[in-house]
Amino acid sequence: MAPTVFGQANCSKEHLTPAHKLRKPMVEKLRRDRINTSIEQLKSLLGPEFLRQQPDSKQEKADILEMAVSYLRSWQQQKKQQQQISLTSGLTTASDGYSRCVQEAVSFLSHCQVQTQAHRRLLSHFQGLQVSSRTSHSPCSLSPPGSPLHQVSSSKGVSQASCGLWRPW
DNA sequence: TCTTCTCACCTTTCCCTACT
């Protein structure tokens, strides 16, 4: 699998330590894995949407990215329309919508019969969010801990994710 | 200045399809 062409590139490579030469492919592989994992996640998020439009086609990475772009575009348009509507009705901001989501989740979990440890932790987590959302309405409260963005932005190497980018889909 | 990360390019491998 190793490329067979080496040529003049070797000359400028002399200064690299053997450790560095060994590590580079691994680092690059990890990077590609991150890209592929994210594309896979994107694919699973877009899955139903994608299959509805292209039922028989093979899902290539480029297709997934294109679908994500078009989906985000339509989502933004939808969001604009919803903002128009919410201005005329009670809801004024996205954080109102988020608070209502948390409220719904707490209500649902409270009425559930199954009381596993995960269930209880989830419930107390959402209850905590209810309290904090009442006290602070910063834009970052739109990106709850545990949301995809929160997990990604806290991981090493992904620095671009800002708190305003979380999409509730 | 050194290290780390990212991008772009190239080669190789795998898989699918059309053709004989």
Add this chain to the structure above:
DNA sequence: AGTAGGGAAAGGTGAGAAGA
């Protein structure tokens, strides 16, 4: 059935940007 051709993905590498 098998083989050639093409596309997609994986993998390796150099170069340059960015950060410590």
